[in-house]
Amino acid sequence: MVTPAHLAAAAPTVYCNPNRPTTPADALAALAAGNDLWATGQQEHPGEDSTRRSCVDQYGQTPFAAILSCSDSRVPPELIFDQGLGDLFVVRVAGNSDTLVGVQSLAYGVDHLGALALLVLGHQKCGAVNEAVKSYPRPAADFVRIIYPAVRKARIIVRQSGGDPNNPDLVLPVAINQHALLTAVRLGSRQPFRSLVKQGALAIAAGVYSLDNQTVTMLTS
Ligand SMILES: [Zn+2]
Numbered sequence: 181m182v183t184p185a186h187l188a189a190a191a192p193t194v195y196c197n198p199n200r201p202t203t204p205a206d207a208l209a210a211l212a213a214g215n216d217l218w219a220t221g222q223q224e225h226p227g228e229d230s231t232r233r234s235c236v237d238q239y240g241q242t243p244f245a246a247i248l249s250c251s252d253s254r255v256p257p258e259l260i261f262d263q264g265l266g267d268l269f270v271v272r273v274a275g276n277s278d279t280l281v282g283v284q285s286l287a288y289g290v291d292h293l294g295a296l297a298l299l300v301l302g303h304q305k306c307g308a309v310n311e312a313v314k315s316y317p318r319p320a321a322d323f324v325r326i327i328y329p330a331v332r333k334a335r336i337i338v339r340q341s342g343g344d345p346n347n348p349d350l351v352l353p354v355a356i357n358q359h360a361l362l363t364a365v366r367l368g369s370r371q372p373f374r375s376l377v378k379q380g381a382l383a384i385a386a387g388v389y390s391l392d393n394q395t396v397t398m399l400t401s
Pocket of ligand 1: 250251252274275276303305306307308309
């Protein structure tokens with residue numbers, strides 16, 4: 181088990197998740213592998229038994245990934261990545277946005293608990309992003325307005341590709357992807373995430389979950 185430098189002084193004595201990835205790349209690969217099992221109906225439901233329950237109680241948590249995802253009840257990270265107790269440090273908020281308290285929670289997950297990957301996970305048919313697409317650019321609730329930069333960018337992308345930026349059916353899927361990407365970029369510009377990435381102790385990624393086929397696709401800007 182390799183312990184990141186920033187955690188060496190406080191390394192846990194016991195890892196309750198014995199197959200815990202040890203590098204940022206392996207952490208992302210483990211999420212992808214778990215999603216493959218979920219999408220194909222072959223979930224293994226790891227880390228739910230009495231051994232894991234008592235272990236995390238006695239020795240604490242060593243999550244390998246921190247996830248910022250939507251509150252949507254159709255997208256529970258532990259299920260769609262087929263992970264167990266102590267594996268994922270999750271912040272959920274409608275629209276998977278980087279709210280102040282949420283960011284501070286994610287910072288705890290990576291800086292204190294040693295999560296190796298930070299994934300911003302958007303999803304198909306997101307109600308929060310849909311609300312932002314419909315409301316833009318008028319005044320709206322905070323959780324809607326925080327998505328406006330992604331809507332603005334999505335409208336530009338749709339227009340540049342020859343589509344109608346006032347067609348919500350065209351803008352919504354682009355805005356969902358852009359919101360996950362922009363949120364990941366913003367997180368990567370902040371501490372402690374920026375330094376951890378620079379040290380090679382953390383990978384930051386953006387992904388989108390399909391309700392149609394239950395797969396997570398990683399996004400690139
Ligand atoms: Zn949503």
